[in-house]
Amino acid sequence: MRRVETDGGVSTADDAESTADPTETDSDSEKLVDVSSSFTVSDDDEGRPQAAETAIETRDLDVYYGDDQALQSVSMEIPERQVTALIGPSGCGKSTFLRCLNRMNDLIDIAHVDGEVRFKDKNIYDEDVDPVALRRKIGMVFQQPNPFPKSIYDNVGFGLEVQDKPVTDETVRRALERAALLEEIDGRLDESGLELSGGQQQRLCIARAIAPDPDVILMDEPASALDPVATSKIEDLITDLAEEYTVIIVTHNMQQAARISDKTAVFLTGGELVEYGDTEAIFENPDNQRVEDYITGKFG
Amino acid sequence: MASETPTSETWFGSAEKVGRLRGRVFKWTCLGATVLTLALMLVFLLYVANDAFRPLSADPGWLATMGLTVVVPIALLAGYYYRRDRSAGQVAYTALGLPVLVALASGGLWLLFRHIVTPREWFVLVVSIVVAGGIVVGHSRVRHDAVTERLVVTVLVPLLVVVGIPTVVPGLGQLLYLLPVLPNTLFSLLLGFVLPVAAVVGWRIRDVRDDDRDGAIAAGITAVGGLAGLAVGPLVGIHPTSWFVFAAPIVGALVVYVEHVVRTDKGRSGLAFPVVVAAGIAAGLAATQLLGFAGPNAWLDMQFLTSPHSTTPTDAGIYPTLVGSVLILIVIVLSAFPVGIGAAIYLEEYATSQGRFGTVMELIQVNIANLAGVPSIVYGVLGLAIFINLIGMGRGTAVVAGFTVGLLILPIIIISTQEAIRAVPDSHRQASYAMGATKWQTVRNVVLPESLAGIFTGTILALGRAIGETAPLLMIGVAATVRVSPDSFLSRTGAMPRQIFSWSTQITTEFRYGVLAAGVVTLLVVLLTMNAAAIVLRNRSQQN
Numbered sequence: 138m139r140r141v142e143t144d145g146g147v148s149t150a151d152d153a154e155s156t157a158d159p160t161e162t163d164s165d166s167e168k169l170v171d172v173s174s175s176f177t178v179s180d181d182d183e184g185r186p187q188a189a190e191t192a193i194e195t196r197d198l199d200v201y202y203g204d205d206q207a208l209q210s211v212s213m214e215i216p217e218r219q220v221t222a223l224i225g226p227s228g229c230g231k232s233t234f235l236r237c238l239n240r241m242n243d244l245i246d247i248a249h250v251d252g253e254v255r256f257k258d259k260n261i262y263d264e265d266v267d268p269v270a271l272r273r274k275i276g277m278v279f280q281q282p283n284p285f286p287k288s289i290y291d292n293v294g295f296g297l298e299v300q301d302k303p304v305t306d307e308t309v310r311r312a313l314e315r316a317a318l319l320e321e322i323d324g325r326l327d328e329s330g331l332e333l334s335g336g337q338q339q340r341l342c343i344a345r346a347i348a349p350d351p352d353v354i355l356m357d358e359p360a361s362a363l364d365p366v367a368t369s370k371i372e373d374l375i376t377d378l379a380e381e382y383t384v385i386i387v388t389h390n391m392q393q394a395a396r397i398s399d400k401t402a403v404f405l406t407g408g409e410l411v412e413y414g415d416t417e418a419i420f421e422n423p424d425n426q427r428v429e430d431y432i433t434g435k436f437g
Numbered sequence: 438m439a440s441e442t443p444t445s446e447t448w449f450g451s452a453e454k455v456g457r458l459r460g461r462v463f464k465w466t467c468l469g470a471t472v473l474t475l476a477l478m479l480v481f482l483l484y485v486a487n488d489a490f491r492p493l494s495a496d497p498g499w500l501a502t503m504g505l506t507v508v509v510p511i512a513l514l515a516g517y518y519y520r521r522d523r524s525a526g527q528v529a530y531t532a533l534g535l536p537v538l539v540a541l542a543s544g545g546l547w548l549l550f551r552h553i554v555t556p557r558e559w560f561v562l563v564v565s566i567v568v569a570g571g572i573v574v575g576h577s578r579v580r581h582d583a584v585t586e587r588l589v590v591t592v593l594v595p596l597l598v599v600v601g602i603p604t605v606v607p608g609l610g611q612l613l614y615l616l617p618v619l620p621n622t623l624f625s626l627l628l629g630f631v632l633p634v635a636a637v638v639g640w641r642i643r644d645v646r647d648d649d650r651d652g653a654i655a656a657g658i659t660a661v662g663g664l665a666g667l668a669v670g671p672l673v674g675i676h677p678t679s680w681f682v683f684a685a686p687i688v689g690a691l692v693v694y695v696e697h698v699v700r701t702d703k704g705r706s707g708l709a710f711p712v713v714v715a716a717g718i719a720a721g722l723a724a725t726q727l728l729g730f731a732g733p734n735a736w737l738d739m740q741f742l743t744s745p746h747s748t749t750p751t752d753a754g755i756y757p758t759l760v761g762s763v764l765i766l767i768v769i770v771l772s773a774f775p776v777g778i779g780a781a782i783y784l785e786e787y788a789t790s791q792g793r794f795g796t797v798m799e800l801i802q803v804n805i806a807n808l809a810g811v812p813s814i815v816y817g818v819l820g821l822a823i824f825i826n827l828i829g830m831g832r833g834t835a836v837v838a839g840f841t842v843g844l845l846i847l848p849i850i851i852i853s854t855q856e857a858i859r860a861v862p863d864s865h866r867q868a869s870y871a872m873g874a875t876k877w878q879t880v881r882n883v884v885l886p887e888s889l890a891g892i893f894t895g896t897i898l899a900l901g902r903a904i905g906e907t908a909p910l911l912m913i914g915v916a917a918t919v920r921v922s923p924d925s926f927l928s929r930t931g932a933m934p935r936q937i938f939s940w941s942t943q944i945t946t947e948f949r950y951g952v953l954a955a956g957v958v959t960l961l962v963v964l965l966t967m968n969a970a971a972i973v974l975r976n977r978s979q980q981n
Contacts, residue, residue: 241871246791273873283864286887299874299882301582346872 189216192353192383193238198252200233200242200408207233208408210252215400220375220384222398222416224391226431230408231387235355238385239275240268256353273300276346280358282338284330284345289313289322292330292341296349308348316344317374336367343374347382354378356386360393372397391432395420403428485961488954489737499730506721510713518707528698528707532691533714534969539690541966543683548760549767550682552922556622558610560629562599565609569598626678631663631685638689642696655692662688737955746918746936750947753940755956757922761835761915761930762904762963764923768839769846769903774896777850784851785858786880809848816845817912825913832914835926841909846899853895857888890974897971901964907934933960 193215200208208230215221223231233242240261242248253260261271276296284292293312294304302308309326313319318340322333330341339359346354356375360368375397378384388394394401395416402413405427412419412428423429430436487493492500518526550556576590601608613619620628635656643652666680698705725732744754788798820841824830830837861884869879910932917939919931937956940948 239871241867244867244870246789269873269875271873272871277871279864279868279871281864283862283868285865285868285883295869295874295882296872299869299872299878342868345868349872 189219191215192217192256193385194255195234195237196253196255198234198237198250198254200230200237200251201249202245203247206408208237209410211408211410213402213410213413215383215385217383218379218381219399220379220386220397221400221402222394223385223387223402223404224389224394225404226406226436227389229404229406231404232357233408234404235277235357235385235387238353238355239272239277241272241277243268273349274351275353275355276349276351277355278339278342278346278357278359281362282335282342284333284338284341286329286331288327289330289333289341290326293344293348296345300349302349312344312348313341315347315378316340317370317377318344334367336363336370339363339367339371340374343371343378347378351382353383353385356384358387358389361389368393391420403431405431482961485954485957488950489958490733490735491951492733492735494735495733496730498728499725499732502725502728502730503721506724507714507717510717514710514713518710522704522706524704525707526704528704529710530707532694532698532708533711535690535694536687536711538966538969538973539687540683541963543686545763546686547679547682548763550626550678552760552924553764553926556625556629556678557619560620560625561610561613563629563633564613565599566595568609569595572598622678626681627664631660631681634685634689635659635663638692641693645696646700651696655696658692659685659689735955736951737958741952741955742959745920745922750945750952753948753952755933755936755959757919758931758933758936759959760922761919762933764835764926764930765838765842765932766900766904768835768926769843769900772840773843773847773850777847778854778892778896781851781854781858782880782885785855786876786884805848805851809852812908813845813906814908814912816841817909819844820909820913831927831929833916833929835923835928835930837913838910838915838930838932839926841913842903842906845906845909846903849899849902850896853899854888854892857891857895858884860891861887890977894971894975897967897974901967901971904964904967905934905960907938910935911938933963 191214194213196212198208198211199206211234223234225231236242237250237254238256238261242250250262252262254262256271256275259266261268285295287295290309293309297304297308310319313322318337321337322328330338333341339362343354343359359375360371363371372393375384375386379399386394386398398416400414401416401419403411403419403423403425405411412423412425419428420432423432514529515526518529550559554562572594573591576594577587580586597606598609601611619625638659639652639656641652642655643649646652663681663685666675666677666684670677670680695708698708740752741754742759743756744752745757746755747753784798784802789795790799820837824837824840825832865883865887866879869883874882915935916929916931917935919929919936923930933956937953937960940953940956943949
């Protein structure tokens, strides 16, 4: 688990700059002011200012499938460049919530969304937001690995191609390397993506999602269809990815959430966000009795 | 407990066997149904083949010789493949079937060149298309980002170059005709057919092996195979131009297939099979010629395939109606396929199922399924009423026949294309959308490539149905018998099923039994060729 160490970082930078170039110092202190003024104070029990910016914020998010309500007034702030885990029993709305963040629920005819989801200072459900443009900034990895029946190279290059970005050997290889797959398949990039093992296919899907360089990566139970060895590789990968991207992962495996996430949100049946906070706090000392019951395995 | 008596404790003896009588009776009944179907079809095929080829009218010596040189080697080889090397067996029948299929397809092309498009016109068309294609590709490379402009160019440039604006601007083709020198038939076919086929083969090999040199070699072999007609043709009695049209595709297809077998290195011994068959047939024919054995007095021979109808049964042939059927098929492919495939794509990908619009779409869907079952004679009446009486098109032309039969198979095309598109798993579409692709990008890059093989299978099978439809042709006035091949799509034509029907109403027995059988076998061969192509396509798509 990481914490963003900004206090020490800022001061050393300041020290370095003041001796280097006098004209730079002013802009640096301006930078200081700008950065600190955009610190948001997230739900932290001890009231310590969290140094992370908010990547996505939901306000009173309600989702209905026809007449059934799947999410009830969910409000949370998801920090940037950290791993946020959404846990809860089956059918409690975690995947629904995840799909709201990149407007994949728009593809379901009977789904109806109320409330706000703010990303980069804009409510993504506003009239003038193009969902396609949104999905180019928020990538997604699904539960079942679903590579296209094309070559590995074409799979990774797909996102770049549809977003009108150049498909080069370099970008493809870098994405595969980031996804910890390049070593295993180097020299076989022309083979079909379907010929890989399950764990490799899932890493291929992750490489495919990160190739166009999104800001946020959503993962819907990415390791649930994989064996333990592949699962641990994916978990290491997620921790690694969080240095560059904001990662939001849905998982039904509580130990996995405890292992890799910085913040955890607990959903319970009916689409209710019951508790949200630092992972350590949730697992060691939850506020809500129902959360404690769920975590200790009394139900779910 | 250990003290139980054996009889009360045996649960596996014959007294305790679970009854399976009913299951066995059911299984044998189903097997009987299968055997009955196969037997009936086999009896029908043998009966028709016997009438068409009359093998029993041949000298016993002829049958013995051909049996020894052809049938025995095939049986031996087949047995060997079955026992030792199954994959070689698969390669064997593909290696034999592929040239046969390609030869039949080339036959269709040959008819096209003979009657509809002169080689010179074809050459001019190819040049125009290459020039138009070059402009479009070059433009898209230079102006990569201007999407609207590229769309306009892709649509307008081919139209302008190939067709021109009628009476105002001549297309490139018409301009080329003004040149003082144009290649003659031989060179037109050489430049417009053999070289492009060789280029396509070379391109494909280069792609597959990732080697420019191999691609050049492949193209060279194909070109030489085609060009050999200049030298070998006169020796064998085949005109060089005919050789071009048949040899270039056959050699090209063989090159691609042999390369594939050599590269995957599975069952290479199967490649010997077509060689053995061809050598056997050649040896057998030579031997029977030498020994003076007479072959069967078949109704279906070269003369039948190349002559028009005649009142003398032995002189009658199917050639003009064969041309007519090919023309009708071309019209169907150009008219019904785009409409049907387009409609299916819309219904599957774009139409919603919600709201009032969705209800309308569902109604349309149900009605398409109903239309597939409408009797074919009703389509004939429709064609007569609308195309001929209302719009005023000519009676019995290839265009009207193509439209009418095209309408008949349109629901089948739509339904089978929908099935192929539905077979694409939704997870692939979701993955595509999740990466920020628009609907058009998803359809173009994910859905269509995956469903293409299934679409081809369905449309080819529908085409096979179309070629044999007789009732609509009766209604729209397709000629009962034709003496001259149609020279354009707008002239009165015959069609194979129509001709077969009129032979069945002749008084002379030979027409009703001999010539008819020959016509039926010809139709069946064309049909089986198309179905074989569909099956090959389906198998390839399943492998992926």
